Amino acid sequence: MEELTQQKCEVCHAGAPKVTDEEAANYQKQVPGWIIMEHDGVKRLERVFKFKDFISALSFTQKVGRLAEDEGHHPALLTEWGSVGVAWWTHKIHGLHRNDFIMAAKTDEIYKDFAAM
Numbered sequence: 001m002e003e004l005t006q007q008k009c010e011v012c013h014a015g016a017p018k019v020t021d022e023e024a025a026n027y028q029k030q031v032p033g034w035i036i037m038e039h040d041g042v043k044r045l046e047r048v049f050k051f052k053d054f055i056s057a058l059s060f061t062q063k064v065g066r067l068a069e070d071e072g073h074h075p076a077l078l079t080e081w082g083s084v085g086v087a088w089w090t091h092k093i094h095g096l097h098r099n100d101f102i103m104a105a106k107t108d109e110i111y112k113d114f115a116a117m
């Protein structure tokens with residue numbers, strides 16, 4: 001399977017297919033730090049990233065926000081002192097699309113610059 005970090009999000013439309021359980025399990029091998037949670041029947045990829053302070057958390061938030069704008073695919077973000085909660089799902093299909101796994105993998109890439117801090 002191609003590396004998720006090397007892929008670009010496709011423009012999502014209402015009829016786009018959700019990932020199957022098998023596809024999700026396969027993609028999750030590339031983003032092991034993420035869990036699939038269901039909220040009001042909508043599956044989401046979620047992960048909490050830890051930071052040494054608020055400024056670092058804010059900087060990470062900005063970078064993820066820029067990524068989202070570049071890809072046209074946006075997360076839910078909860079920025080707090082020392083942590084940022086990130087959730088990816090595709091609003092248009094009320095569930096998980098390959099785009100969400102691509103974005104989770106690219107979010108992990110951004111975190112690599114902070115994890116060493």
Ligand SMILES: C[C@H](O)[C@H](O)[C@H]1CNC2=NC(N)=NC(=O)C2=N1
Pocket residue numbers: 012072073074075088089090091092093
């Ligand atoms: C018009 C705009 O591109 C669309 O509404 C995009 C924006 N960002 C998005 N982000 C996410 N996570 N899901 C979407 O369905 C979505 N749609």
